[in-house]
Amino acid sequence: MKIKIIYTSLTGNTQETVEVLSDALTAQDIDVEIFDSEDGIEVEDFFTDADAYVLAIFTDGDGEVPDGIIDFYDDIADFDLTDIPVAVLGTGDTSYDDFCHAVDLLAEQCTASGARLAVPTLKIELAPDDAAITAIEQFGQQLTQQVAAE
Numbered sequence: 042m043k044i045k046i047i048y049t050s051l052t053g054n055t056q057e058t059v060e061v062l063s064d065a066l067t068a069q070d071i072d073v074e075i076f077d078s079e080d081g082i083e084v085e086d087f088f089t090d091a092d093a094y095v096l097a098i099f100t101d102g103d104g105e106v107p108d109g110i111i112d113f114y115d116d117i118a119d120f121d122l123t124d125i126p127v128a129v130l131g132t133g134d135t136s137y138d139d140f141c142h143a144v145d146l147l148a149e150q151c152t153a154s155g156a157r158l159a160v161p162t163l164k165i166e167l168a169p170d171d172a173a174i175t176a177i178e179q180f181g182q183q184l185t186q187q188v189a190a191e
């Protein structure tokens with residue numbers, strides 16, 4: 042099974058989250074490919090050749106999608122993702138009103154283009170602590186079980 046992950050991260054929390062997920066998937070013998078959105082991969086090149094696609098994002102501004110992934114986010118609206126299994130997770134800070142709102146925005150953008158959320162979204166407070174690491178590992182396990190069962 043192959044899973045592609047795209048993420049954006051400014052201060053490293055989301056990148057750390059992706060590393061935890063990637064390690065958990067690799068431990069299950071999953072082939073994982075990771076892209077930093079700021080390296081500029083196009084939507085059509087990302088959503089191809091994998092069994093599932095993970096998108097990881099932090100929340101900027103007042104509940105906004107960060108600049109580093111906004112082009113990719115916008116382009117999803119013009120791309121047909123019918124029946125493609127996606128999973129969305131991200132980090133945020135509960136001291137803001139819109140905790141991890143960009144996770145919801147990104148998940149909605151994907152499903153509006155036809156994608157299927159393979160697992161519920163996961164929202165992490167800042168850098169993952171032990172409880173969050175367990176949650177991320179479970180997220181990865183649920184995702185692979187779901188995809189394998191299809």
Ligand SMILES: Cc1cc2nc3c(=O)[nH]c(=O)nc-3n(C[C@H](O)[C@H](O)[C@H](O)COP(=O)(O)O)c2cc1C
Nearest residue numbers: 050051052053054055099100102104133134140141
């Ligand atoms: C200017 C600014 C605005 C932010 N706005 C929000 C917000 O609306 N909701 C939220 O949950 N977190 C918000 N955060 C917190 C970040 O999403 C959080 O620190 C996140 O873990 C950063 O991810 P990164 O380390 O991968 O860059 C904001 C942070 C900054 C600096």
